[in-house]
Amino acid sequence: MSRTPEPLPIRQSDDGKWEVENVSGNWIKCRTKKDAEILSNAPIVRSKIYETIFPNKALAAELDKTAKILKQYRISDYRFFRAMAKRARGREH
Secondary structure, eight states: OOOOOOOOOEEEOTTSOEEEEEETTEEEEESSHHHHHHHHTHHHHHHHHTTOOSOOHHHHHHHHHHHHHHHHTTOTTHHHHHHHHHHHTTOOO
């Protein structure tokens, strides 16, 4: 049985910047709290792909938003989220 995905840890550093821990000990500095929240929730958004019947415009929008932030922070998973957003809109290519 698989675990329910959880958000990645978020913290605010001493200088007031928001950070997300993507792997143990590796904190990504974010420009805004909203960016940090979107990055933190990426595992949850990813899990929705496998629980949703397509097409689903709401999920597509969430995937697009996550892909945009992942790309902004140079996290290569953005390509997967972008492709899944197309699929959620009912377009495979």
